[in-house]
Amino acid sequence: MRLLLVEDDNTLRAQLHRALGLAGYAVDQADNGRDALFLGDTEAYDAVILDLGLPALDGLSVLKHWREHNRRHPVLILTARDSWSEKVAGIDAGADDYLTKPFHTEELLARIRALLRRATGQASPVLRCGALTLDTRTGRVALNDQAVSLTSHEYKVLAYLMHRPDAVVSRSELTEHIYAQDFDRDSNTIEVFVGRLRKKLPPQTIQTVRGLGYRLTAP
Numbered sequence: 137m138r139l140l141l142v143e144d145d146n147t148l149r150a151q152l153h154r155a156l157g158l159a160g161y162a163v164d165q166a167d168n169g170r171d172a173l174f175l176g177d178t179e180a181y182d183a184v185i186l187d188l189g190l191p192a193l194d195g196l197s198v199l200k201h202w203r204e205h206n207r208r209h210p211v212l213i214l215t216a217r218d219s220w221s222e223k224v225a226g227i228d229a230g231a232d233d234y235l236t237k238p239f240h241t242e243e244l245l246a247r248i249r250a251l252l253r254r255a256t257g258q259a260s261p262v263l264r265c266g267a268l269t270l271d272t273r274t275g276r277v278a279l280n281d282q283a284v285s286l287t288s289h290e291y292k293v294l295a296y297l298m299h300r301p302d303a304v305v306s307r308s309e310l311t312e313h314i315y316a317q318d319f320d321r322d323s324n325t326i327e328v329f330v331g332r333l334r335k336k337l338p339p340q341t342i343q344t345v346r347g348l349g350y351r352l353t354a355p
């Protein structure tokens with residue numbers, strides 16, 4: 137799952153970027169509203185963390201622009217303490233959730249997990265596909281309760297597919313959602329990751345839909 141992190145406080149942004157990366161997300165960053173607006177318009181994000189107080193263009197304007205242009209990615213806004221009117225304005229502009237500064241990184245991670253669940257129609261933080269489970273809180277993948285060891289790219293591919301069971305996901309869609317923008321992308325490597333995943337999962341868990349992509353199905 138790929139996120140956009142928009143925050144102009146360099147220390148906080150670096151800290152969140154690191155925590156989100158460790159949690160298994162591909163993360164793009166912006167430190168001002170203008171870059172954020174452009175990235176949200178042109179890249180595919182599963183969720184966006186948007187500080188409201190930003191240079192160049194404020195977060196509320198960025199959010200309004202996205203929603204007016206039908207960008208549907210879930211948005212969690214970061215607001216200043218004691219600013220209830222900012223929260224109201226943010227939610228009315230199309231934010232899906234908010235956090236008031238200062239906050240604990242764990243709470244941000246939990247709220248992002250919840251946004252991703254809601255956006256993909258999942259009810260539980262533990263995603264299931266037959267005997268295969270992926271715990272989005274810990275990043276643990278298991279098959280019949282036995283841990284399956286995955287590389288970070290294999291995990292990203294599987295997490296994306298497990299958020300969308302039975303949907304056909306194209307290679308280009310996977311490429312867009314497992315790499316951050318600055319990563320040297322190559323959609324052929326998706327095949328490599330899927331090939332490695334298949335060796336670790338029951339046969340037919342990841343099906344190839346000819347000409348269209350992949351589909352995760354309980355065997």
Ligand code: CA
Nearest residue numbers: 144187189190
């Ligand atoms: Ca700020």
